[in-house]
Amino acid sequence: MYHYNYPEPALSLEQLNYHLYTRPLPSLFTRNYFIPDDIREELQRRSEIIRTAPMPGLNLPEDLQGYHSMVPLEALVGERRKFGNWSTVVYRAINGKDGVPYALRRMENYRVPHVTAFAAIETWNKIRHPSIVSVKEAFTTHAFGDNSLVVVYDYYPNAQTLYDMYVKPKAPSFVNGRLQQQSQQIPERTLWSFIVQIASAIKAVHDRGMPVRVVDPTKILVTDKNRQARQVRLGSCGILDALTWEAPADMLPIFQMEDLARFGAIIVTLCCQNVAASHANNLAKALDTLGRTYSNDVKKVIVWLYGKPGPHKTIGNFLDLIGSKVLVEMDEAQTSVDRLQAELMSELENARLVRLLSKMGFINERPEFAREPRWSETGDRYIIKLFRDYVFHQVDENGNPVVNLTHVLTCLNKLDAGTDERIMLISRDEQSCLVVSYKDIKGFIDAAFRSVLLVESWDSLLNDYTA
Template sequence: MPPMAGFDIMSTMDPYFSSQFTFVRQPLEYHLYTQPRPESLEHKYFITDSIREELQKRSETIRTAPPAGLNLPEEIQEYHSLVPLEPLAGERHKFGNWYSAVYRATNSRDGATYVLRRVENFRLMQQSAFSTIEAWSRIRHPNIVSVREAFTTRAFGDSSLVVVYDYHPNAQTLFEAHIKARAPVMQNGRLQAQQNRILERTLWSYIIQIGNAIKAVHDAGMAVSIIDATKVLVTGKNRVRLGSCGLVDVLCYETRAESMLLQQEDLGMFGRLILALACNNVTAMNNFPKAIETLARHYSADLKTVVLFLMSKPSPNKTIGHLFELIGSRLLTEMDEMQNAVDRLEGELMSELENARLVRLLCKFGFINERPEFAREPRWSETGDKYIIKLFRDYVFHQVDEHGNPVVNLSHVLTCLNKLDAGADERIMLISRDEQNCLVVSYKEIKSCIDSAFR
């Protein structure tokens, strides 16, 4: 997704369009359906709360409905359900010399969600300018927001250029994540300004990822042409991607310089970005000696060496490949962290591995118990296999304590379902609701009853 200056994608739509809503939108209660959770089974059947909440928030963001009264086109090419990702009123954002707006939209062909960056009042002089977008669309890199296509349209009432990118919900720009001023917090009875100083380990991770993306672009014979804190997205924990790629190539198609010169400019912009992050100031380059002094005071000499290399004058030896020669040992640390992250995610995935098996069992219960088409036959669940299944359902889900209050114990439910699925020989006592009937059966026998009734 292409980023934009001063825009907080993490926020909901309400702050920007509150005057057009007649209700206050409340955040989802992400814990509502899972608490309380049995501690003994916490790491066996459920992913951690932080990952689950993050994924659910992304899902919620993707499905946010557009506010009313914006008079947006119902469909552009194959894209519909446009939702603005930045305010359309008040101070407008500019991309170069043009006003720009960003929308989330759904593609009617594949049903996926994308981002449309629209450049207003742009007249395309040469159709061949789209050849640069075709070149960008062939680049698939983990640290680049993928470019899909570009087209011109008059659906907004003017001649607009639209570039389509992949959508990364709840992403932030580096400016928003690390440089943008934050509201002071109360500490020891006083308001204290929040420190935005980025950790050096995080900064090295960003440098390696962005440098890797730049190398992929340069190896393809192109240049990024726009690398700053408002155009690089943070799409996950310490995960960054270059955004707005390809747009400059179309806007400045007729005045583009040689590729070699543009690649040297990329390295200079990269150095200025690192300096801005290290100094928490996008205008750090206005006083270069002071910025270098600040960087040297808070970070290692290796980081200072990298910035000075990137900010040096263009030369044949100044390439993105030479940058990686300077930071070779840091690459090993980043690779270790990446592999650890993969291990953690695989561990989380393993925790959900058995859920489908238990859901299938629950579905069988739902299919068998109290069939509506047998409502005229009151003994459907009172005879044979169905009666045992009904009593087992009550044993698992409808137990009460000594005061008659429902017992909600997820550990008990999961334990019983696992023993049932395994067909354990363990016997349990099933008692009817009126306490007039009592059966002693094994999980193996109950499993046989369920299979028979289901068939």
């Protein structure tokens, strides 16, 4: 609440809480009272995944350097993921200090030879970028019965790797009664979105004088639906730096060139849905194959990334090469922000109505209040009760309940705004009726709720005094 700044001789107007009365943006967005079903379902799936419990009998540590409730995110038996020569497993665990879930990647049977190996993890911890999974910390442990290195990352529930989503063969499915292989071809617009996001992440790392070293489809996560494409983030960063902590400084340019080469290999792999297609011996055939589906611009960037190293070959020059695609990605990012803000405004309306319903809940049908058994059945409180019936307890001509959410939201919005519109309230025995305005009812609710607060505060003071 705040007052207007210009002078008013007779009275001082007080402006409404404008954020409680938002209007939809003048665009194609559809006005909703609640979050759209697809967004709500996705958020609910993430919430459920965060709270899943581990299967019994896994014999996982109950506490791991302050992390508890561990759940494996990968198979503990059978085919295991490799990181160099070491087997690795990813767990989800809750941090006991902040209660937030994190992803813990454990390198099995690895003994850290020197404390200097953790310096790279500390450097990665300072990097914050929307296309990089943030590194939190690293530590060693014997809790699994061996020497293990554990690196902690931000956790994104329901995320998948690029490999699992677009490259790994999918089981055939029935389409129109026939068993057909599932198509995994990536639309070109989605492919360019991936290219721009990954290039932006690589540039953020290279600008800090570091290599990424994990530009691999099995380590890049697809975390969110992002406009027409999806949000991707580089994962498992910092581990190779810790494992090869003795690498000389003059290897930095070589590692950065390897990042660009692996970047090109990812693009070929995604286009052909085959890891073998990215091998140098198969490149010519792969370019011919993807040229039938994708534009010549895709082939140009692949050839550039596979080209010979040189002073001109930097991630900055690559972004200059795809500048028009970056602009398209930026435009769609702005559109996404507008859409999310529109959804947020509709949720603000929900919070406003919940506060109003809570007030009514504290007042209606309240027994034995202020030493008056019929407090909520007399005076202004009786009108509030009749209004509750008018909003929620209407029936049709056959006496059946009318469940009309539009009627409920319309009435509550008018009540919260305190309009002068009048309505007729009829008693339950249909022997009397009252004509009142929404403005009057709002005043009755505020007065009754203040009396509840005053009595509660007074009783609390008496209890404190007598104690």
